[in-house]
Amino acid sequence: MTTPVDAVSASGVSPLAALSFETGPDAPAAPASAGAFATSLTSAVENLQQLQSTSNELAVQAVTGDLQDIHQAMIASTRASVTLDLVVAVRDRSVSAFNEIMRMQA
Secondary structure (H helix, E strand, O other): OOOOOOOOOOOOOOOOOOOHHHHOOOOOOOOOOHHHHHHHHHHHHHHHHHHHHHHHHHHHHHHHOOOOOHHHHHHHHHHHHHHHHHHHHHHHHHHHHHHHHHHOOO
16 A cells, blocks of 8 residues: 655745635725735745755755655755746746836826
8 A cells, every 4th residue: 555645835835815805895904015025025035045955955965875765856856946936937927017017107
């Protein structure tokens, strides 16, 4: 019998909060502050750096023959790659939104 695979948890990722139009008219809408976005973005980049360093350490261990299970290195490498793709996509969307705001007339 094989053991089931545990779900991959995304560290540093919190569940989405309900949007203001989804909560109904009786619920107060809390505006998101720029500080919260900056904190989230900073923690995401720090998480990416940690994932990349773990991936690099496991890759070195795999090359030197110190790693017993090559799957650990592959999983760490894939996690770092997917997280990098996500951070790049968020950056691209943020730059696009900023450029669109700058094109708006006052």
